[in-house]
Amino acid sequence: MKVSVDIRHSVQHGDGTKPDWDGIMETANHQEGEAAAVKIGDSPLESNQPADSLAASFSLLENHMFPDPVESNGSAAVSRIEPVNSQPPDVSAEHLGLDEKPPSDQVMKLDPEKTKTECQNDVSMQPADGTTEDDATDNDQSDSGEFVVTMLAKAKLEEQGIGVKGRSSPLLEAGTQESSSFTSHRDEDVTADSWRQHRKHVFVLSEAGKPIYSRYGSEEALSSTMGVMMALVSFVQSGDNIIRSVYSDEHTVVFLQKGPLVLVCVSSSRQSEQQLQGELLYVYYQIISMLTQASISRIFEHKKNYDLRRLLAGSEKILDGLLNLVDSDPSFLLSAVHCLPLASSLRDSLSQILQKAITPNLVFSILIAKNQLLTIVQEKTVIEDSRLEPADVHLLLNLIGASSAFQAGEIWTPICLPLFNPDCYFYAYISYLDPPECTVCLLLLSTDKEAFYSVAECKRKIEEAMMAQNSLSLIAKAGTYSVSQVGVSDLRHFMYKPFDVPDNYRQLTQFTSPEMEAPYSSEEEKMRLLDLYRYMHGRIHSTSRPLKLIYHVAERETLLAWVTSKFELYTCFSPLVTKACAITAITKLLRWIKKEEDRLFIRYPPKYSTTPNPSKSSRGGKSDQQDSTDNGFLSLL
Amino acid sequence: MPEVSKMKKPDVKIVLLGDMNVGKTSLLHRYMERKFKETVSTVGGAFFLKQWGPYNISIWDTAGREQFHGLGSMYCRGAAAVILTYDVTNWQSLAELEERFLSLTDTANHDCIYALVGNKADLTDSKAQLCQDSDGLVKDRTECNEECEVPSGCPTPPASPTSLPGVMLRKQVINEDAVTLYGRILRYKGLEEKSSLPAEKMCFETSAKTGYNVDTLFETLFDLVLPSILRKRQENQQSPTVDLEECRMVGSKKGRSGCC
Numbered sequence: 001m002k003v004s005v006d007i008r009h010s011v012q013h014g015d016g017t018k019p020d021w022d023g024i025m026e027t028a029n030h031q032e033g034e035a036a037a038v039k040i041g042d043s044p045l046e047s048n049q050p051a052d053s054l055a056a057s058f059s060l061l062e063n064h065m066f067p068d069p070v071e072s073n074g075s076a077a078v079s080r081i082e083p084v085n086s087q088p089p090d091v092s093a094e095h096l097g098l099d100e101k102p103p104s105d106q107v108m109k110l111d112p113e114k115t116k117t118e119c120q121n122d123v124s125m126q127p128a129d130g131t132t133e134d135d136a137t138d139n140d141q142s143d144s145g146e147f148v149v150t151m152l153a154k155a156k157l158e159e160q161g162i163g164v165k166g167r168s169s170p171l172l173e174a175g176t177q178e179s180s181s182f183t184s185h186r187d188e189d190v191t192a193d194s195w196r197q198h199r200k201h202v203f204v205l206s207e208a209g210k211p212i213y214s215r216y217g218s219e220e221a222l223s224s225t226m227g228v229m230m231a232l233v234s235f236v237q238s239g240d241n242i243i244r245s246v247y248s249d250e251h252t253v254v255f256l257q258k259g260p261l262v263l264v265c266v267s268s269s270r271q272s273e274q275q276l277q278g279e280l281l282y283v284y285y286q287i288i289s290m291l292t293q294a295s296i297s298r299i300f301e302h303k304k305n306y307d308l309r310r311l312l313a314g315s316e317k318i319l320d321g322l323l324n325l326v327d328s329d330p331s332f333l334l335s336a337v338h339c340l341p342l343a344s345s346l347r348d349s350l351s352q353i354l355q356k357a358i359t360p361n362l363v364f365s366i367l368i369a370k371n372q373l374l375t376i377v378q379e380k381t382v383i384e385d386s387r388l389e390p391a392d393v394h395l396l397l398n399l400i401g402a403s404s405a406f407q408a409g410e411i412w413t414p415i416c417l418p419l420f421n422p423d424c425y426f427y428a429y430i431s432y433l434d435p436p437e438c439t440v441c442l443l444l445l446s447t448d449k450e451a452f453y454s455v456a457e458c459k460r461k462i463e464e465a466m467m468a469q470n471s472l473s474l475i476a477k478a479g480t481y482s483v484s485q486v487g488v489s490d491l492r493h494f495m496y497k498p499f500d501v502p503d504n505y506r507q508l509t510q511f512t513s514p515e516m517e518a519p520y521s522s523e524e525e526k527m528r529l530l531d532l533y534r535y536m537h538g539r540i541h542s543t544s545r546p547l548k549l550i551y552h553v554a555e556r557e558t559l560l561a562w563v564t565s566k567f568e569l570y571t572c573f574s575p576l577v578t579k580a581c582a583i584t585a586i587t588k589l590l591r592w593i594k595k596e597e598d599r600l601f602i603r604y605p606p607k608y609s610t611t612p613n614p615s616k617s618s619r620g621g622k623s624d625q626q627d628s629t630d631n632g633f634l635s636l637l
Numbered sequence: 638m639p640e641v642s643k644m645k646k647p648d649v650k651i652v653l654l655g656d657m658n659v660g661k662t663s664l665l666h667r668y669m670e671r672k673f674k675e676t677v678s679t680v681g682g683a684f685f686l687k688q689w690g691p692y693n694i695s696i697w698d699t700a701g702r703e704q705f706h707g708l709g710s711m712y713c714r715g716a717a718a719v720i721l722t723y724d725v726t727n728w729q730s731l732a733e734l735e736e737r738f739l740s741l742t743d744t745a746n747h748d749c750i751y752a753l754v755g756n757k758a759d760l761t762d763s764k765a766q767l768c769q770d771s772d773g774l775v776k777d778r779t780e781c782n783e784e785c786e787v788p789s790g791c792p793t794p795p796a797s798p799t800s801l802p803g804v805m806l807r808k809q810v811i812n813e814d815a816v817t818l819y820g821r822i823l824r825y826k827g828l829e830e831k832s833s834l835p836a837e838k839m840c841f842e843t844s845a846k847t848g849y850n851v852d853t854l855f856e857t858l859f860d861l862v863l864p865s866i867l868r869k870r871q872e873n874q875q876s877p878t879v880d881l882e883e884c885r886m887v888g889s890k891k892g893r894s895g896c897c
Contacts, residue, residue: 290704314657314678314702399680409698413681414708428681449711452684453646 190217201266256280260300272538293422321402336511340372344598357461361448389419483514536561647695655722657701660756663845709741716745725755728809759844761808
């Protein structure tokens with residue numbers, strides 16, 4: 001097997017050092033008993049060497065994640081590293097070991113300037129004629145235990161097993177998720193080409209490099225890949241830097257470190273780094289919502305190499321569901337909640353029903369229909385303290401959507417709302433009001449673990465009142481609206497997120513959007529439109545050059561995005577629209593939204609008071625009430 | 638089920654415990670809805686009300702995941718019966734009952750009844766592959782056959798292998814193991830083996846998929862908890878307040894249920 005790798009260092013001099021893989025393998029062989037065997041040069045003068053090793057690690061990751069199977073001409077990898085310390089990295093005979101913990105408490109931004117390490121990796125894989133897989137396996141065995149070599153051999157084997165080259169649409173997968181949820185992505189062959197073709201991979205690992213979650217394929221099979229990821233993270237960390245992202249031709253790799261967890265996204269979706277980071281943050285929040293931040297830190301404080309999958313077992317579907325939702329629902333992109341359009345009188349009457357059915361320690365009453373918010377009533381003192389963040393609502397909606405078991409019976413489960421308070425649990429009562437259709441769902445959140453029966457009693461009251469007012473059939477008639485109602489001929493679709501919130505009601509950020517209609521009726525087209533919106537959103541919110549207004553003429557449509565102090569608006573027009581036409585259309589659209597405001601949004605979220613002593617329901621008071629022994633993880637430690 | 642949800646407080650509580658993926662939700666679903674469907678991992682606990690004659694029996698289907706372990710004792714508080722469920726094809730699931738779940742039952746009633754249930758018997762036992770549902774036997778049988786043909790019909794992909802008709806899996810837990818464990822449970826609870834219910838009566842092998850033994854399990858338990866309901870009612874009657882609504886309901890619902 002002949003493998004040659006050409007790493008060019010553009011930062012230094014054009015023709016820099018050109019280590020080949022054999023060389024690296026040799027280095028690897030010298031490191032006996034080390035899991036990761038990329039050695040960093042021991043002289044500080046040879047500053048190019050650690051960078052080369054880094055580049056080598058990148059290319060290892062590249063080989064596994066996205067090797068170019070046919071023409072391996074080269075893939076440019078640009079890594080963006082956030083400098084946290086202006087000190088030059090200390091490169092005194094350090095091994096890039098997985099078990100080594102660089103000091104992380106010195107993380108502070110001293111230098112706003114960003115260092116950009118650009119490495120040009122020319123990875124040319126040339127299977128020599130007559131090379132058989134046996135050769136590769138032999139190599140593998142002779143160097144068993146050697147991380148780099150194993151990785152290489154693995155990548156090599158994968159090279160040879162080139163499969164069908166076909167891009168699978170993540171939306172199609174999302175669509176079939178329901179039916180094939182049990183022959184799920186967990187069993188996927190991670191060496192198969194189709195695995196690498198996934199649009200967006202998400203990995204979660206612990207600081208010790210232990211796999212916790214992978215969106216596709218089993219975590220065990222990916223432990224070496226995750227090892228390389230952790231190696232990258234800790235290598236950069238050893239220089240008191242934080243790795244943020246790696247760019248290649250096809251993929252963007254984004255890293256996010258949160259407490260003892262490392263989240264990695266490998267995406268070919270062309271989204272901005274900020275957007276991908278935001279999505280990883282959602283994954284982190286979802287994990288927190290199941291375990292709380294406090295117990296995760298406690299677990300890893302006690303045992304650095306704890307296998308968190310023990311606690312997350314069974315929750316993979318919730319994470320899978322979240323990632324599918326993130327890909328297909330713009331709520332996540334906009335960090336806003338989509339509520340179901342409803343006549344304001346009906347919404348008010350529903351709110352009043354919720355307002356009347358209360359019990360001590362009840363803090364939120366939420367009514368959901370067709371996975372969209374109908375109304376939300378909050379405890380008075382809770383509103384004063386803090387508001388419910390859209391992200392917390394998204395997590396709740398995902399929990400309900402991901403658990404079809406909820407469709408029967410009444411659920412009582414602890415859940416943490418990470419943005420409200422990442423360290424303690426609420427107790428959620430979840431029940432459908434219209435079995436067996438199961439479209440209208442009631443969610444009641446209490447701070448009292450033992451309150452199931454009294455909270456269930458609230459549901460009876462709500463159910464009775466709704467029956468009396470015939471609310472269910474009225475809700476059933478409500479639904480999304482068509483863009484044609486706006487009456488602007490060239491307008492195909494829009495998303496409108498207002499910022500003007502009445503001062504007294506620090507209400508939930510919401511957005512409104514019509515149904516996606518032709519030509520965006522197929523899953524692929526829907527995804528394409530969302531991708532265009534993501535692109536516009538990325539440009540508008542770019543950290544380096546934010547924009548207020550973009551007029552973007554795409555291939556098959558024209559888009560206009562506009563941000564003011566009052567709203568954020570994304571519109572999609574037919575391709576032949578003129579700029580002047582689009583501006584007129586937007587004026588018309590804004591007028592229409594203003595007129596329909598009461599129907600499209602929850603205007604004044606009502607409140608109730610369930611705690612006689614107001615201080616008790618304050619944020620601080622709550623964490624006292626729910627001491628950490630409640631969550632039961634202490635028993636594990 | 639809307640009329641069920643309007644009912645008052647339940648008379649008695651039964652709790653399903655057991656490791657994840659043993660089929661607790663499927664068992665209950667088979668009994669309540671008379672069919673087998675794919676379920677997802679339960680979150681927290683799910684509460685169901687079953688009408689048994691004039692009585693309301695609440696059944697708590699708990700999550701087997703370690704994540705929710707801390708809640709177990711809460712769900713068990715005041716339980717009159719606990720169904721300890723394991724998977725006959727998975728020895729560890731039986732061991733977990735003793736290691737992880739038995740201590741949760743400390744909060745249950747003193748006279749709590751324990752049942753040991755080995756689920757997924759259809760995977761190891763040909764007689765469990767026959768449908769046992771009392772009603773709609775013919776209809777159900779065809780349904781079962783259809784289900785058996787679907788290889789993904791197994792509710793719990795990671796832990797249990799998919800079943801193919803005619804191919805039997807090795808049974809890892811035999812009934813004798815369960816009987817031995819039942820004895821140990823009685824000893825743990827400090828109960829006399831002679832005065833307690835016999836192990837032969839309290840160890841079941843079921844299949845939520847085909848319905849084998851499922852009705853027998855639940856109905857045996859319901860009959861066994863009746864004395865505890867009656868005692869509770871008697872205690873309530875001694876209290877000065879009379880719950881008129883409850884009496885009315887007993888009268889109206891009696892004719893509807895077909896079990897007694």
